Amino acid sequence: MNVALISIGDEILIGQIVNRNAAWIAETVTAIGCHVVEHCVVADDSQQLMNTIDRLRITSDVLLLTGGLGPTHDDVTKTVLVEYFQDVLVESSDWMKHLTWMSQRGREVTERNAAQALTPSTATLLSNPIGTAPGLLFNRDGIIIVAMPGVPNEMKSIMESHVVPLLHSKLVVQGNATTQYYTMLTTGIAESNLADLIGDPMMFLSGSTLAFLPNYTGVRLRIGVTGLTQEQRDKERMRVASVLRERAGRFIYGHDDQTLSGVVGHHLAERGQSVSVAESCTGGLLGAACTDAPGSSVWFHGGVITYSNDSKVRELGVHQSDIDRCGAVSEEVARRMALGVQEKFGTTYGIGITGVAGPDGGTVDKPVGTVWISVAGPAEQTTLKYHFGADRRINRERSVGAALGMLWKIVR
Amino acid sequence: MNVALISIGDEILIGQIVNRNAAWIAETVTAIGCHVVEHCVVADDSQQLMNTIDRLRITSDVLLLTGGLGPTHDDVTKTVLVEYFQDVLVESSDWMKHLTWMSQRGREVTERNAAQALTPSTATLLSNPIGTAPGLLFNRDGIIIVAMPGVPNEMKSIMESHVVPLLHSKLVVQGNATTQYYTMLTTGIAESNLADLIGDPMMFLSGSTLAFLPNYTGVRLRIGVTGLTQEQRDKERMRVASVLRERAGRFIYGHDDQTLSGVVGHHLAERGQSVSVAESCTGGLLGAACTDAPGSSVWFHGGVITYSNDSKVRELGVHQSDIDRCGAVSEEVARRMALGVQEKFGTTYGIGITGVAGPDGGTVDKPVGTVWISVAGPAEQTTLKYHFGADRRINRERSVGAALGMLWKIVR
Numbered sequence: 001m002n003v004a005l006i007s008i009g010d011e012i013l014i015g016q017i018v019n020r021n022a023a024w025i026a027e028t029v030t031a032i033g034c035h036v037v038e039h040c041v042v043a044d045d046s047q048q049l050m051n052t053i054d055r056l057r058i059t060s061d062v063l064l065l066t067g068g069l070g071p072t073h074d075d076v077t078k079t080v081l082v083e084y085f086q087d088v089l090v091e092s093s094d095w096m097k098h099l100t101w102m103s104q105r106g107r108e109v110t111e112r113n114a115a116q117a118l119t120p121s122t123a124t125l126l127s128n129p130i131g132t133a134p135g136l137l138f139n140r141d142g143i144i145i146v147a148m149p150g151v152p153n154e155m156k157s158i159m160e161s162h163v164v165p166l167l168h169s170k171l172v173v174q175g176n177a178t179t180q181y182y183t184m185l186t187t188g189i190a191e192s193n194l195a196d197l198i199g200d201p202m203m204f205l206s207g208s209t210l211a212f213l214p215n216y217t218g219v220r221l222r223i224g225v226t227g228l229t230q231e232q233r234d235k236e237r238m239r240v241a242s243v244l245r246e247r248a249g250r251f252i253y254g255h256d257d258q259t260l261s262g263v264v265g266h267h268l269a270e271r272g273q274s275v276s277v278a279e280s281c282t283g284g285l286l287g288a289a290c291t292d293a294p295g296s297s298v299w300f301h302g303g304v305i306t307y308s309n310d311s312k313v314r315e316l317g318v319h320q321s322d323i324d325r326c327g328a329v330s331e332e333v334a335r336r337m338a339l340g341v342q343e344k345f346g347t348t349y350g351i352g353i354t355g356v357a358g359p360d361g362g363t364v365d366k367p368v369g370t371v372w373i374s375v376a377g378p379a380e381q382t383t384l385k386y387h388f389g390a391d392r393r394i395n396r397e398r399s400v401g402a403a404l405g406m407l408w409k410i411v412r
Numbered sequence: 413m414n415v416a417l418i419s420i421g422d423e424i425l426i427g428q429i430v431n432r433n434a435a436w437i438a439e440t441v442t443a444i445g446c447h448v449v450e451h452c453v454v455a456d457d458s459q460q461l462m463n464t465i466d467r468l469r470i471t472s473d474v475l476l477l478t479g480g481l482g483p484t485h486d487d488v489t490k491t492v493l494v495e496y497f498q499d500v501l502v503e504s505s506d507w508m509k510h511l512t513w514m515s516q517r518g519r520e521v522t523e524r525n526a527a528q529a530l531t532p533s534t535a536t537l538l539s540n541p542i543g544t545a546p547g548l549l550f551n552r553d554g555i556i557i558v559a560m561p562g563v564p565n566e567m568k569s570i571m572e573s574h575v576v577p578l579l580h581s582k583l584v585v586q587g588n589a590t591t592q593y594y595t596m597l598t599t600g601i602a603e604s605n606l607a608d609l610i611g612d613p614m615m616f617l618s619g620s621t622l623a624f625l626p627n628y629t630g631v632r633l634r635i636g637v638t639g640l641t642q643e644q645r646d647k648e649r650m651r652v653a654s655v656l657r658e659r660a661g662r663f664i665y666g667h668d669d670q671t672l673s674g675v676v677g678h679h680l681a682e683r684g685q686s687v688s689v690a691e692s693c694t695g696g697l698l699g700a701a702c703t704d705a706p707g708s709s710v711w712f713h714g715g716v717i718t719y720s721n722d723s724k725v726r727e728l729g730v731h732q733s734d735i736d737r738c739g740a741v742s743e744e745v746a747r748r749m750a751l752g753v754q755e756k757f758g759t760t761y762g763i764g765i766t767g768v769a770g771p772d773g774g775t776v777d778k779p780v781g782t783v784w785i786s787v788a789g790p791a792e793q794t795t796l797k798y799h800f801g802a803d804r805r806i807n808r809e810r811s812v813g814a815a816l817g818m819l820w821k822i823v824r
Contacts, residue, residue: 011625013448014593015438016634019431022453026427036425038460041434041451044623048450055467072607073614074623112604130801132604151626153803181426192524192544195484202485211456211486213423214563222423277717279696283703284689287696287717294771294804296695296719302727303717305689305699311714311757345723359706389542391565392706 001171003029004060005039006052008067008077009150012041021066021155028159032168033178044068049080057143062167067150069133071112077147078120078136085138087120095125095134102132126162128154135162179226182237184244186251187218187260187405194219197248204243208236216394217260217401253408260404261289267411268299268348275407276345277303278316278337280328281355281371286400301345306337316340327366329354334372335383342376350376351403358392371399375406382406413583415441416472417451418464420479420489421562424453433478433567440571444580445590446474456480461492469555474579479562481545483524489559490532490548497550499532507537507546514544538574540566547574591638594649596656598663599630599672599817606631609660616655620648628806629672629813665820672816673701679823680711680760687819688757689715690728690749692740693767693783698812713757718749728752739778741766746784747795754788762788763815770804783811787818794818
């Protein structure tokens, strides 16, 4: 079942917002066995939207539209679909009740919002408990078109309650060969070294695909397997995975949508261990990564953001003399930060990060991108120096990835 | 000058990575006056890429491609462009020198990487000091096609050094009417209330456009003005902006790519004031937002991530009796956290956040999404309760936005 995504909105087109919706939808429908053929971002422009629907219906069985259903004048999706299907707008009494119910929670049914109850007569309305616009489902003329609001949690609610179950039931009926993806996650090795380690994929892939996808925490290995039955796909997937594990296993920390912090946390929780963090250049990002997953309070106890030198000395017992002699970005300061936070929070492990994130603050000896990371454990302490690049944001992200990678090596 | 973006890669298509590159490129070329007509994400598939180039060259003057230039077998872009322009691959001695130079920094010129020096004979190579693949520029048959690596900092380096200057020089020569965008940023008001406050945009827009773009920190108002000269555009922009400021000025904190934390920091720095943060459910995200901008050490001194109740009592002087009586998510605990961190770091302001981010931990009295935020200042303290939604990630992001919004109201 071929699916194409159409994201509507000048704000995406001109880059004012990042198209996270498309990634979420693509991931969600791929997971149930749909084949995503294209994402397309178009303007708040009726003609362009019409042309795009016309073009993509040729290669696709399902078009998933997001955006342009809001209450303001620049929203065109509903109008275009009414025209496309030569439909008319009628007032939905059910939706008017929903709008009134929402108003009883403290919002008023303004005239602007009441217009949301006017919906195309041949569309099925998809409930949206947290918003004022319903999803619109057209299942006509051999194509399924679903229009959803661009607000991420409204779109997700409609996808999960309506669209995923619908597509899933169609897939079960069809029984076509589908492609499924499985990802193995690595840390601590560069893309080309990993490729050399694994060798020519053509020698062990038979009809499957393998892709190398680098990001800040490491390189992901994505296996795509195609087959008629789940059994066929599982067998091939396990065969390829075992080759990869044999050749690069020591760098593989997890699979699919696992996160490095989640995997580290799982290992810590299993052993009844805990961690705390002392952050300088990352300013809270490592703590944020640790607490990203629900349930992290079991193994993550807290941390200190010591952005100033004063606070490093006062809160973490870093010696002023070390800062004076070696600078705040130094092995000794990272070591002391890790030990200081470990003691303060009474955790099994303490992590200290201090670095020059940039763009300013670099010197000949310590250029922008120099980061010291230390992990203090119950018995031993590991402290490493990294050289990242010139980009402040990337240096901060890579520092978080490196710190978690160091802890993973210890606790796996 | 019409520009279309083509992002190549199954990893984007299936939603494994978010297409941040497209947003960055779109924003960058829009800022110099280009008109972005479409973003398209396609598979690592030669035929689909070929078809997409064929289609988009009709509506576009420039095609910007990212991805598919890497050293592994799933990279198809170079091959497709060679076929599209009926070109041949030749070895570039300059690029081989670059690969050797990179190897002297500790990397080896593996056979895999050496293949990156084979480039199309009619393409101009665009230098990429931080990667192994050069950008490829074709300026033939009435169309400009640029292929860049998908690695974000390599793409950005090529855009900034080569593509932006080229497009800018073409635009100056053309002298066509261009559209420029200007954004006013609001916080503390919902989209439909803001729309009502501003009234029907058709009454004061003459040829300009206005869009409402909500995100976690607030609603952005994007004005699009079209004109032949910069003077015309500036005049119209200032006219529309002054109407918006008159009607909704008290919610407007900044413009364009300013951030709420950056604006707050600017106000604090101007007054010689400072802030520190005590975070529970946000786990470091507020500190990360504060330190996102370079130079934040002037006004941001640090913080404490007190994820456990123990650490709230020990580090911030929260009373155990308050936690026992009111729970960790309560007005009194948020107040104490703010006061505790303010005192600990000796800053002008202290912010405390405690909430139920979800998905677990909600109760009838304190459902998931309940967050208390307190801002302690030199004289007074403001503490507010928020009800966000069911999504953990969004609750954390909105908490950060709300906390910064509260501080902004005080320091603006």
